[in-house]
Amino acid sequence: MIHAAVIGAGACGLALARGLWRQGLPVRVFERVAAPSSNGHGFLLLANGCESLRRLGCDPADNLGHPITSVRIVCCSGDVHADYPIDGAVALMRHRLLEALLRGAPPELVQYNHQFETFEWAGQKARAVRFQNGHSHEADAFIAADGVRSSCRLAMGCASTAQPGRVKEIVAHMQHPLLAAELGHRFLKVLDPSGGLAVGLVPLGDNRLIWFVQFDSERFATPRRAEVGAFLEAHFRHFPAVVRHVLGATDPSRAHLWHTVDADASSRWSRGNVALAGDAAHPLLPFTSQGVNTALEDAVLLSRLLKDCRDPGEVPELFAAYERERQPALLHCVEAGRQMARSFVQPAPSRLPLPLMA
Numbered sequence: 001m002i003h004a005a006v007i008g009a010g011a012c013g014l015a016l017a018r019g020l021w022r023q024g025l026p027v028r029v030f031e032r033v034a035a036p037s038s039n040g041h042g043f044l045l046l047a048n049g050c051e052s053l054r055r056l057g058c059d060p061a062d063n064l065g066h067p068i069t070s071v072r073i074v075c076c077s078g079d080v081h082a083d084y085p086i087d088g089a090v091a092l093m094r095h096r097l098l099e100a101l102l103r104g105a106p107p108e109l110v111q112y113n114h115q116f117e118t119f120e121w122a123g124q125k126a127r128a129v130r131f132q133n134g135h136s137h138e139a140d141a142f143i144a145a146d147g148v149r150s151s152c153r154l155a156m157g158c159a160s161t162a163q164p165g166r167v168k169e170i171v172a173h174m175q176h177p178l179l180a181a182e183l184g185h186r187f188l189k190v191l192d193p194s195g196g197l198a199v200g201l202v203p204l205g206d207n208r209l210i211w212f213v214q215f216d217s218e219r220f221a222t223p224r225r226a227e228v229g230a231f232l233e234a235h236f237r238h239f240p241a242v243v244r245h246v247l248g249a250t251d252p253s254r255a256h257l258w259h260t261v262d263a264d265a266s267s268r269w270s271r272g273n274v275a276l277a278g279d280a281a282h283p284l285l286p287f288t289s290q291g292v293n294t295a296l297e298d299a300v301l302l303s304r305l306l307k308d309c310r311d312p313g314e315v316p317e318l319f320a321a322y323e324r325e326r327q328p329a330l331l332h333c334v335e336a337g338r339q340m341a342r343s344f345v346q347p348a349p350s351r352l353p354l355p356l357m358a
């Protein structure tokens with residue numbers, strides 16, 4: 001039986017741990033923050049993410065998220081650019097997803113206050129993972145799910161190509177019964193056809209919605225925290241009343257300015273018995289809407305591979321197989337995100353970009 005250690009208790013790390021403990025495999029998750037946090041707003045789980053969740057025994061239809069059945073894309077003049085149905089998607093708060101992944105887990109599963117320091121290597125294999133609090137933990141397999149600025153990735157010898165993303169986001173969620181009811185199950189995106197500005201409104205159920213603003217930081221100077229309200233007021237005057245109303249009704253101090261990261265997928269996804277997963281392996285620009293969905297897919301595949309493994313000596317080959325299976329599609333997603341970002345900042349005259357959401 002393989003003993004696994006997971007670094008990072010985000011969606012990917014917790015999904016992987018869930019896949020393992022439900023099969024009876026010994027696993028520990030090590031997370032740098034001191035306690036479970038409700039930080040973050042939310043995301044759209046698409047059909048592939050929902051399917052992954054079901055495989056982990058969490059049904060998204062089971063009071064977890066709000067079904068999203070259509071997307072409408074509108075110009076800021078009000079003209080409808082596209083309106084189409086989508087299948088099997090739900091919008092949900094990040095903390096609800098993390099709670100669902102933890103439901104039923106053994107209490108000792110996640111060790112908080114464990115910030116990764118390094119791996120202790122014995123040749124090409126890691127013997128243990130060491131943390132900044134002085135603790136270390138031995139395992140047969142290590143999975144690094146420590147997010148877009150992964151320290152584990154650096155410790156595996158993979159240089160980071162991370163650059164600040166040109167398109168940044170401001171995200172918030174709010175109670176708004178009237179508008180939430182009007183949106184129903186529709187995700188609404190409003191774009192400036194000249195490029196560089198967009199707003200998305202996503203109903204969450206329970207009278208709430210998430211909004212997110214995307215802006216080209218080379219055209220619109222990134223606001224400091226105290227300037228977010230003025231930024232929204234100045235740059236979204238020409239957007240429809242519903243957008244101005246939502247932005248104006250939000251306490252700007254509760255909005256999160258998201259400094260996106262533009263990075264290549266890791267040059268390698270594993271070294272011996274250490275594998276990268278989720279954003280640590282393939283940071284995606286938010287345009288793809290695939291960050292959380294592909295992280296859940298990674299977790300499902302890794303847990304399936306590890307479940308069937310009896311001999312720790314097989315782990316490096318399993319991780320190589322995981323990389324071979326996942327990397328081609330993810331390289332495509334990284335490039336698709338960049339292409340969407342390019343057409344967002346400079347749309348072709350005949351074509352509006354159709355990015356989805358944060």
Ligand SMILES: Cc1cc2nc3c(=O)[nH]c(=O)nc-3n(C[C@H](O)[C@H](O)[C@H](O)COP(=O)(O)OP(=O)(O)OC[C@H]3O[C@@H](n4cnc5c(N)ncnc54)[C@H](O)[C@@H]3O)c2cc1C
Binds near residue numbers: 010012115146358
């Ligand atoms: C606080 C937070 C809020 C977010 N909010 C949103 C949102 O509103 N909308 C959206 O679309 N996406 C959001 N994201 C990003 C989104 O969750 C990820 O892109 C996606 O789910 C992939 O998940 P992941 O598990 O690979 O990475 P992440 O979700 O980034 O999880 C990585 C985890 O690793 C931990 N970690 C990092 N470094 C270390 C270290 N050195 N040692 C130990 N632990 C470490 C982090 O604290 C985090 O818990 C958020 C991410 C975070 C961390």
